[in-house]
Amino acid sequence: MNPMRTLATTGRVLTQIRNDPRTIALLLIVPSLLIGLVAWIFDETEVFADIGPAMLALFPFIVMFLVTSIATLRERRSGTLERLLSMPLGRGDFILGYTLAFGLLAVVQTAVAVCYATLVCGLEIEGSVGLLFVVAIADALLGTALGLLASAFARTEFQVVQFMPVFVFPQILLGGIFLPRDQLPDVLEVIGDWLPLSHAIDALDAVSTGNEDDAYIWLRVLFIACWIVGAIIVGSLTLRRRTP
Amino acid sequence: MMNKSVEARGLTIRRGRATVIDSLDLDVPRGAIVGLLGPSGSGKTTLMRAIVGVQIVAGGRVQVLGRPAGSADLRHRVGYMTQSASIYEDLSVRANLRYFARVQGAPKTDVDRVLERTDLIGQADQLARTLSGGQANRVSLAAAMLGSPDLLVLDEPTVGLDPVLRNDLWDLFRGLAEEGTTLLVSSHVMDEATRCDRLLLMREGAIIADTTPDDLLAGTGAASAEEAFLDIIERDTAGEGPAGHGRRSGTHLLSQNANGNGRPSHDRRGRGTKEGGRR
Numbered sequence: 001m002n003p004m005r006t007l008a009t010t011g012r013v014l015t016q017i018r019n020d021p022r023t024i025a026l027l028l029i030v031p032s033l034l035i036g037l038v039a040w041i042f043d044e045t046e047v048f049a050d051i052g053p054a055m056l057a058l059f060p061f062i063v064m065f066l067v068t069s070i071a072t073l074r075e076r077r078s079g080t081l082e083r084l085l086s087m088p089l090g091r092g093d094f095i096l097g098y099t100l101a102f103g104l105l106a107v108v109q110t111a112v113a114v115c116y117a118t119l120v121c122g123l124e125i126e127g128s129v130g131l132l133f134v135v136a137i138a139d140a141l142l143g144t145a146l147g148l149l150a151s152a153f154a155r156t157e158f159q160v161v162q163f164m165p166v167f168v169f170p171q172i173l174l175g176g177i178f179l180p181r182d183q184l185p186d187v188l189e190v191i192g193d194w195l196p197l198s199h200a201i202d203a204l205d206a207v208s209t210g211n212e213d214d215a216y217i218w219l220r221v222l223f224i225a226c227w228i229v230g231a232i233i234v235g236s237l238t239l240r241r242r243t244p
Numbered sequence: 245m246m247n248k249s250v251e252a253r254g255l256t257i258r259r260g261r262a263t264v265i266d267s268l269d270l271d272v273p274r275g276a277i278v279g280l281l282g283p284s285g286s287g288k289t290t291l292m293r294a295i296v297g298v299q300i301v302a303g304g305r306v307q308v309l310g311r312p313a314g315s316a317d318l319r320h321r322v323g324y325m326t327q328s329a330s331i332y333e334d335l336s337v338r339a340n341l342r343y344f345a346r347v348q349g350a351p352k353t354d355v356d357r358v359l360e361r362t363d364l365i366g367q368a369d370q371l372a373r374t375l376s377g378g379q380a381n382r383v384s385l386a387a388a389m390l391g392s393p394d395l396l397v398l399d400e401p402t403v404g405l406d407p408v409l410r411n412d413l414w415d416l417f418r419g420l421a422e423e424g425t426t427l428l429v430s431s432h433v434m435d436e437a438t439r440c441d442r443l444l445l446m447r448e449g450a451i452i453a454d455t456t457p458d459d460l461l462a463g464t465g466a467a468s469a470e471e472a473f474l475d476i477i478e479r480d481t482a483g484e485g486p487a488g489h490g491r492r493s494g495t496h497l498l499s500q501n502a503n504g505n506g507r508p509s510h511d512r513r514g515r516g517t518k519e520g521g522r523r
Contacts, residue, residue, distance in 0.1 A: 009343075012332070012339070016334045078330055078331075078333075083387070084347060086297065087344070088319040241297070242301075
């Protein structure tokens with residue numbers, strides 16, 4: 001591991017994305033459009049105030065999961081990953097380089113989505129906006145880390161897209177958006193309590209209502225961070241220099 | 245030891261249940277251009293990957309520049325060009341090379357040096373996606389040259405190039421060898437054999453001849469490298485008992501001839517008279 005090589009990788013990934021304006025536009029606009037749609041659907045009700053914060057948690061996670069898993073798969077298939085691993089690049093440089101680049105993108109994406117949700121859709125954030133960003137970034141990094149992990153098990157683009165439902169949908173279903181977790185059957189409640197997205201949703205709820213103290217939110221962020229570190233470690237173990 | 249860049253002993257590689265390379269020995273002298281020739285599917289890429297250290301090896305040992313292949317300190321000293329151009333399509337040529345230079349730890353000025361040597365100055369700011377296949381291949385070669393490695397492992401670097409460009413590249417290889425770089429170059433175009441210092445002929449995971457271009461032609465009496473290669477294959481096949489080598493059958497050879505560059509029939513007669521001249 002070497003900071004210069006890590007940052008070189010981050011810079012390279014960001015340059016690749018900069019050369020692809022349509023991807024940038026999709027990254028920045030789509031979350032706001034969908035949040036706007038949800039706000040419109042629940043126009044006459046109080047529902048948006050409840051699920052709006054959770055939606056802010058979902059987008060960075062889903063988008064970064066998809067972008068990372070496909071980007072890594074492309075590296076594997078184009079032979080660039082093999083070239084890099086025959087060069088003095090640490091596996092950690094590769095993964096951290098990607099994580100930093102997509103983390104940075106997530107900050108921008110979250111900023112746009114939060115501005116749109118609060119200023120245009122009227123979502124109220126009672127708690128600290130700074131903490132909201134911390135949670136959203138943790139969320140995006142979680143998506144990046146799990147995306148790296150998922151790409152190790154996919155050989156084709158078709159497969160990697162199928163991994164999204166596997167990694168993402170259960171977390172949405174058990175995260176407390178559809179039904180609060182304490183009303184779930186016992187087994188599902190326990191599973192839901194251990195999934196990282198549940199804690200992101202809890203933390204964003206807490207930020208928007210302002211009902212909990214900062215320690216509650218930081219504890220949730222810490223839980224997500226443990227998942228990120230775990231996924232990165234397992235992901236870097238799946239990145240082998242020698243392959244069959 | 246020190247005058248060898250690569251030394252393999254008993255190298256065995258399995259893929260699934262099949263043994264792709266079985267107990268192979270190989271020497272690549274330092275500062276030479278060594279051609280690794282053979283039909284596609286003969287195991288050239290697998291052998292090269294083992295030398296670079298990205299191939300899982302089932303047995304034997306490979307020493308590169310006096311160290312076990314794949315050692316961390318070899319990653320600065322061995323340049324590898326894969327068969328497909330392994331570059332980022334959504335980056336410019338220069339951005340590609342700049343990134344690989346930073347990973348390699350090569351100085352910034354190295355990017356301009358390799359651009360110039362591979363004749364890519366004019367394409368430097370073009371996105372790699374817009375390059376022709378031959379140009380993309382040269383970017384890949386330029387990336388392998390970053391940091392002036394002691395050993396360059398080039399997998400089919402001239403495939404799909406027109407004769408002029410191919411000639412230019414071989415001039416470049418010669419220049420690099422004169423500067424002290426060892427080059428291991430694979431090809432399935434037999435005509436390129438004459439540009440090498442040494443030749444390794446590979447077939448079905450085995451090295452069937454380790455020779456020089458002159459000896460190859462003199463030993464077989466053939467007029468061209470392609471003919472000589474076919475000659476050696478024929479003897480290699482004839483010299484083996486039928487048991488255990490069923491897959492190296494006569495029909496296989498014939499189909500390989502048919503896939504070649506349409507050798508005229510008099511070659512076949514001519515070779516009959518030279519039978520037994522070698523080995």
